[in-house]
Amino acid sequence: MSSKKILVIDGKESISDTCRMALDNIGYEVFCAYGGEQAIEMAMLVKFNLVIVDAMLPGNNVNDTFDVIRQADPELIGLLVVCHADMDMVVKAMNHGFSRVLEAPLNTTELVKAVQEAFALSALREENSRLQTMLPLYKLGEKFIAATSLKEVYELLLDAISLQINVPAISVMMFVEEDECMRVVASRGMDEAVARKVAVKSGEQIAGWVYEHGEAVILNRESQENSPLSKYLQRSEITASISFPLVGSEKKILGVINISQTAEEVVYSQSDLEMLSVICGQAIMALENVTYMEGREENARTRALFEQYVAPEVAEILLSSGKSFMELGGVKNLSLLFADIRNFTMAVQHLSHHDIHLFLTEFFDLFSDVAFSWKGTLDKFMGDAALVAFGSPMELEKPSEAAIYTAVELALGFEELRNKWLKKSDVFKNLGLGIGVSRGEVFHGNVGSSRRLDYTVVGTEVNIAQRIASLTESGKILITEAVYNDVKEVFPIQDEASRKIRGLEHEVKLYSIQADLVTLP
Incomplete structure (x- = not known):
């Protein structure tokens, strides 16, 4: 039931009695005042939703009384009860804020209908007012979202x-x-x-x-x-x-x-x-x-950057680690693969810049795809050479095996690439791919400063992999003794003579694997 409060201002009590009988029974709270001053005092204590006023209220100006009560609540609804309604009276009442004029004696059915319609009209006005307020805010919301x-x-x-x-x-x-x-x-x-x-x-x-x-x-x-x-x-x-x-x-x-x-x-x-x-x-x-x-755009840029260095799975590990770039890495035992295109320096003298660019792009695409497929971390491209590490930041159960399979796929893939370009120029017949694989402790991580990310590996084993790659014949993979011990039960391996490596005081024991003799998994 409704809890709306109605104030009846009546000097004769007949209107009050009718309002009580008609409105109390349907859930409205009816209060009665028997004069303008009493009505004003009551309105100061109770918030009324509707006022019913007798136009013949003695001793007070009806409109003035209603005006004073409405000063505290401009939205207050008013019904005026008159003996004989004429147009001038109706217009005057409306100008003072009354929403309707009723004729006395009051008919209970018409009274109830008038009160309900007044509340319905008031609710409609409130809703319109709310919508007028909310519409600019709705449009503002559209601007905010955009x-x-x-x-x-x-x-x-x-x-x-x-x-x-x-x-x-x-x-x-x-x-x-x-x-x-x-x-x-x-x-x-x-x-x-x-x-x-x-x-x-x-x-x-x-x-x-x-x-x-x-x-x-x-x-x-x-x-x-x-x-x-x-x-x-x-x-x-x-x-x-x-x-x-x-x-x-x-x-x-x-x-x-x-x-x-x-x-x-x-x-x-x-x-x-x-x-x-x-x-x-x-x-x-x-x-x-x-x-x-x-944040999503920054993550996308960061991911794109990482995926230039590592496989997507490795990039995910780096991004979800919660560490800053400078915190990534440390000293660790890794397997390292270095690949170098043999005789490329002589070949470029006979090629256009456009063909050099296309060939190297295809080679490095091949290198990246193969290295990433074996969960390797691409360290860098250096002219016509590249270095990749296995075992960090993604832990690998058998990093040396991953390095050898990568080397085999690279050797076989490079031969296909060389034959393709050989159809365009005889220059490519002298090209070969030297591959060296070493294993040992190196530093892996960001070298430089926090303002420039250079995720790399540094150490003697990097130099060894680079040096033995330069000693290798195309189609053959040279490996160090540490790598040999890891993979000797898996691949067909040939013993090679120890070699003196520039920059090292001692000779390095080497072994070789013929790429075309390895069965890829």
């Missing part, structure tokens, strides 16, 4: 607050993790030089208190002395202000909106907080959407 940068969201937020609350000064403060404080990221009515210097820590000043507690604060001049936060007000010209927390979807406080007013007649209320809540809610969704999109 925003593509944080700066754009901040400017839209300032525009919306300026439009809906009409304030001369606004600042948007966001918490900056690196500085461990809030800084102004956008403002209106605030000196830019001052805005740049603002730094408020959690708990400091009014904005810091709001950030720490996640609660909005209203300070009006007439009542601000009652607030313990009034001591932080430093500008005497401010008559009213609100600090409102920006709360993310996970209840994390992201920052604070500050608005202030200097006009004497302005007083901020709960309705202003509700409007800020709606606007800031839309802004938060837009901020999180932009942040997500920027």
Whole structure:
């Protein structure tokens, strides 16, 4: 049943009796006043939804009484009861806010119908008013969602607050993790030089208190002395202000909106907080959407960068590790493969730059595809050579086997590539691919600085792999003794003489594998 309250102002009691009988029975609360002064006093204590007034109320001007009562609630509905309604009386009543005129004596059926229709019309007006308020906010929401940068969201937020609350000064403060404080990221009515210097820590000043507690604060001049936060007000010209927390979807406080007013007649209320809540809610969704999109784009760029070095599975490990690039790596025992195109320096003298580019592109595409298929980490391309490591950052159960299978596929693939280009030029008949595989402790990780990522391997074993690759005949793979011990039970291996390697004091024991004798899995 409805709990709407109806005030009947009647000097003869007959109207009151009829209203009680007709309206009490259908759930309305009916209050009666027997004079204008009594009605005004009652309206000061009780919020009424509808007033029924006898036009013949003695000792008072009916319209004046209704006007006084409506000052506190302009949306109050009024029904006027008259003995004989004429057009002039109806028009005058409507001009004073009455929604309908009823003739006495009251018919209970018509009374109930009139009251219900009045409430229905009032509800329709309220809904229209709400829609008129919400439509600009809906359009604002569309703009927020369409925003593509944080700066754009901040400017839209300032525009919306300026439009809906009409304030001369606004600042948007966001918490900056690196500085461990809030800084102004956008403002209106605030000196830019001052805005740049603002730094408020959690708990400091009014904005810091709001950030720490996640609660909005209203300070009006007439009542601000009652607030313990009034001591932080430093500008005497401010008559009213609100600090409102920006709360993310996970209840994390992201920052604070500050608005202030200097006009004497302005007083901020709960309705202003509700409007800020709606606007800031839309802004938060837009901020999180932009942040997500920027993060996704950054992850895509990072992933694309990593996948130039490693297989997609390895890139996923690096990205999900939660470590910074400088933290990745360390000293570890790895298997290393170095491949070098033999006689390419002589060949390029007889090739166009276009053909050189195309050939190397095809070679390095082959190298990358094969290395990544065996979970190798591509260290770098060096002219007509390349280096790949096995065992980091993705752990491999048998890194040396992966290196040998990679070497075999590379040797066989290069021969196909060479034969393809041999149809274009005899220059390619002298080309070959030297491959060396070594194993041992090396440093693997980011070498350089945090501003430039160079994920690489450094150590003696890298030099050994490069040197023995230069000693290898095309189609043959030279391996060191450490690699031999790992794979001797898997591949057909031939013993080779020990070699003196430039840069090393001792000779290196070598073994070889003929690529065309290996069966790929």
